[in-house]
């Protein structure tokens with residue numbers, strides 16, 4: 001099979017590894033991260049130019065199926081892929097890891113957007129650990145609180161006036177997250193509902209420290225078939241791989 005995997009996640013890398021070398025896999029990355037973790041197999045970098053151009057690309061490359069394994073908050077590419085695959089008559093599945101769920105001891109405030117998160121923070125704390133990534137930080141630009149902003153690459157302004165940026169890439173440990181939050185006297189954590197284990201340690205650290213968490217809900221997924229594990233994506237493709245998780 002000749003497959004397009006829309007990537008940018010650990011699941012996309014795991015899927016490419018499970019399909020390689022038996023299948024012809026092209027993983028596509030947006031090109032936002034300066035030094036991305038690359039999957040095995042072919043990689044293409046950069047946008048396609050919208051759904052019509054992606055549909056044309058799928059036809060030209062004789063792609064048999066598309067797996068959209070992008071991040072749950074990468075809303076535009078998922079919508080574009082759904083439209084393009086339908087236009088090109090190519091089967092598409094969305095591989096989306098489950099969101100996080102609050103457990104005993106968690107104090108979570110779910111909100112619908114980064115703007116709503118900025119409002120929620122105002123009543124919850126003074127020293128904010130902001131882990132929503134480098135896009136969309138303008139929503140917090142007018143907040144008077146102090147922010148510890150963690151992202152992979154340096155964020156673009158505008159940023160909150162009182163802030164410090166720490167550049168890091170997961171996975172993180174509970175001990176590490178607890179130490180970081182203690183060191184900076186964090187009293188509220190802000191996160192997207194990204195799901196998955198790689199960045200979940202901050203949630204356990206917040207629970208242990210009694211720090212409230214503002215969780216930004218995911219945008220709606222497009223109306224396409226959805227699976228939530230790499231193994232299920234392989235099954236959808238009709239490929240067996242016992243080691244995939």
Ligand code: NAP
Pocket residue numbers: 006007008009028029030032045046047048049050051054069070071073074075076077078080132133192
């Ligand atoms: P987005 O807003 O959904 O996409 C913006 C545009 O970037 C798309 O319209 C598309 O351009 C291009 N694009 C995005 N992902 C692409 C891919 N995998 N391959 C080729 N083109 C892609 O996406 P985003 O939120 O900026 O995220 C960019 C990438 O980072 C995604 O691939 C995602 O998996 C990864 N990521 C995102 C987040 C997050 O919080 N948003 C977190 C971790 C990783 P064209 O319209 O020109 O095709």
